[in-house]
Amino acid sequence: MMETVDRRKLEKAEAKLKAKQEKRSGQKDESPDTNGTLVTATASQVTNRKDIKQDDAGTNRSRDIRIEKFDVAFGNRVLLKEADLLLSFGRRYGFVGRNGVGKSTLLRMISSKQLRIQSHFSILHVEQEVAGDETRAVDSVLECDELRSRLLKEERELNEKIHSTSPGSSDPKLSARLSQVYTQLEAIEADKAPARAAMILSGLGFTSEMQVQETKKFSGGWRMRIALARALFSKPDLLLLDEPTNMLDMKAILWLEDYLQEWPTTLLVVSHDKQFLREVASDIIYLHSQRIDAYKGNYDKFTQTKEEKMKNQIREYEAQMQFRAHAMVFINKFRYNAKRASLVQSKLKQLEKLPELKPVVREPDVTFRFPADVDKLSPPIIQLDEVGFHYSPGKTIFTSVDLSANLESRICIVGDNGSGKTTLLKLIQSQLSPTSGICHIHRNLRIGYFSQHHVEQMDLNKNAIEVCAARYPGKHVEEYRSILGGFGVTGELATRAVSSLSGGQKSRVAFAIMCMANPNFFILDEPTNHLDIETVEGLGNALNKFKGGVILVSHDESLIRMVCKELWVCGSGTVKAMEGGIDAYKKMVEKEFALQK
Numbered sequence: 001m002m003e004t005v006d007r008r009k010l011e012k013a014e015a016k017l018k019a020k021q022e023k024r025s026g027q028k029d030e031s032p033d034t035n036g037t038l039v040t041a042t043a044s045q046v047t048n049r050k051d052i053k054q055d056d057a058g059t060n061r062s063r064d065i066r067i068e069k070f071d072v073a074f075g076n077r078v079l080l081k082e083a084d085l086l087l088s089f090g091r092r093y094g095f096v097g098r099n100g101v102g103k104s105t106l107l108r109m110i111s112s113k114q115l116r117i118q119s120h121f122s123i124l125h126v127e128q129e130v131a132g133d134e135t136r137a138v139d140s141v142l143e144c145d146e147l148r149s150r151l152l153k154e155e156r157e158l159n160e161k162i163h164s165t166s167p168g169s170s171d172p173k174l175s176a177r178l179s180q181v182y183t184q185l186e187a188i189e190a191d192k193a194p195a196r197a198a199m200i201l202s203g204l205g206f207t208s209e210m211q212v213q214e215t216k217k218f219s220g221g222w223r224m225r226i227a228l229a230r231a232l233f234s235k236p237d238l239l240l241l242d243e244p245t246n247m248l249d250m251k252a253i254l255w256l257e258d259y260l261q262e263w264p265t266t267l268l269v270v271s272h273d274k275q276f277l278r279e280v281a282s283d284i285i286y287l288h289s290q291r292i293d294a295y296k297g298n299y300d301k302f303t304q305t306k307e308e309k310m311k312n313q314i315r316e317y318e319a320q321m322q323f324r325a326h327a328m329v330f331i332n333k334f335r336y337n338a339k340r341a342s343l344v345q346s347k348l349k350q351l352e353k354l355p356e357l358k359p360v361v362r363e364p365d366v367t368f369r370f371p372a373d374v375d376k377l378s379p380p381i382i383q384l385d386e387v388g389f390h391y392s393p394g395k396t397i398f399t400s401v402d403l404s405a406n407l408e409s410r411i412c413i414v415g416d417n418g419s420g421k422t423t424l425l426k427l428i429q430s431q432l433s434p435t436s437g438i439c440h441i442h443r444n445l446r447i448g449y450f451s452q453h454h455v456e457q458m459d460l461n462k463n464a465i466e467v468c469a470a471r472y473p474g475k476h477v478e479e480y481r482s483i484l485g486g487f488g489v490t491g492e493l494a495t496r497a498v499s500s501l502s503g504g505q506k507s508r509v510a511f512a513i514m515c516m517a518n519p520n521f522f523i524l525d526e527p528t529n530h531l532d533i534e535t536v537e538g539l540g541n542a543l544n545k546f547k548g549g550v551i552l553v554s555h556d557e558s559l560i561r562m563v564c565k566e567l568w569v570c571g572s573g574t575v576k577a578m579e580g581g582i583d584a585y586k587k588m589v590e591k592e593f594a595l596q597k
Helices: 007-013 015-025 049-057 103-111 137-142 146-164 172-187 190-203 220-234 250-260 274-280 299-334 338-353 421-428 464-471 477-485 491-495 503-515 533-545 557-563 581-596
Strands: 002-004 030-032 038-048 065-074 077-087 092-096 123-126 238-242 266-270 283-288 291-296 382-390 396-405 410-415 436-441 447-450 521-525 549-553 566-571 574-578
Touching (some): 038 103, 065 103, 092 274, 103 238, 103 266, 123 220, 137 190, 137 220, 190 220, 190 250, 220 238, 250 581, 283 299, 291 299, 299 338, 396 421, 421 436, 421 521, 421 566, 447 503, 464 477, 464 491, 464 503, 477 491, 557 581, 574 581
Parallel strands (some): 092 266, 092 283, 123 238, 238 266, 396 574, 410 566, 521 549
Antiparallel strands (some): 002 038, 030 038, 382 396
């Protein structure tokens, strides 16, 4: 029997759990609307009474997760309506859809159990960075195994009690219990846990020295990596990842792709990285038009099947429209002909029995409008001759850098985190001066810089027009609207508080601001972090049309292949151009992995 769950009763029953989760994460699934009023995501669902009874009795041991007939809304905006979600055990699901359709919201709904899921499932959502304290990075990962930690603590306590008593007078029950603890520790291979934790941290870029550093000494990005390492180590029944590649360099992404291909439980990952989805996903879940569609296969299979499905739907719709039109011509012609009355009635009944088909609407292509006319400059534009740099003596970032760029350049900078990519960008923008060598920048070069931390540079209480006006005052409102419109921030979006925009929409505002000074050279630092797949493609197309130069710091392989003709590799205390591009770099990284194994 199916019934609609009483949300009030359900929320009351789960209030304590939800409060603890919100206190732990410090974040609710909410944001201000255009008037500054707090808007919260809400959910309702239809559940099976039999399943509820089995779950309450602890007899439901299904390994598949099924959430049926549920709705999700964000304020007055409906994100999902009568949706179904089935996650089969052991499958790796890539979760895709346009920015703002509700992917991240749904992940939070699942992890907080606002959507009812069988209670025996362990769910881990990697969303918040670990707290910075005195705990060492490797110990923070090991602490995830609560059973191991509990058994080790009990082992210490038992040994202390046994050794505190005089020989021959210890309680035999203590020794018996200690033997049981040793057996349990051996069964869970507790002795192998430190090596496994170290292997995961190493794959995510932590050196041996970093693994024993206290978590409070790491930046937010590195603490997010520790949170990811904890999740990979603990192996929950359902692992939820939201754009995990945002925090990783390319080397760590390649390691993560390899590691997740052997993931033993169920994985649901939101990602804009097509190559990552090709390597990791066994299935694709597509969120669009307030519903969820499931597809077997990786991202390439999904795009092929989706396109075929759309073509079939278009043919079916057109065939029905054609049949309806022919039928109506016959009906209108013989409506008042008594001899043809039965045929008219037959045609009417046929029309009534036809399924209601809605016209197929393709999602529009994403287009960005970068400045069409840029000032031409005579070389050299950017020239680095024997450049070296150090922040303090003895801590050299790089030496002997010889590189150049012009207005036709399409360069991608790659390298491990901490290898000097950000320092190189600051030298090119004259924010730093080299400690040796010469860095020549053309005096008429106007650089448009997109920072991966662009959100921190915006007043989130202002709307997009006001944010643009604050950076470049004195223009007419329609001029700001025109520039924002070139990046899809139109109509009501332009007048909403920036805090209420999705991550991808905030990035679009940042692109608009970047273009207001009509630059002739772009430096883009991780521009894809908050963009959906279609928007990344739109960005790539726009960069290919741009008449100025481009330097890109990115780990998105699809964008690199689409745009970049040259690769600069930071590492080993220098920066060098690499022949062979991204394929050569990947082979180099894979060779390093092989040596580590």
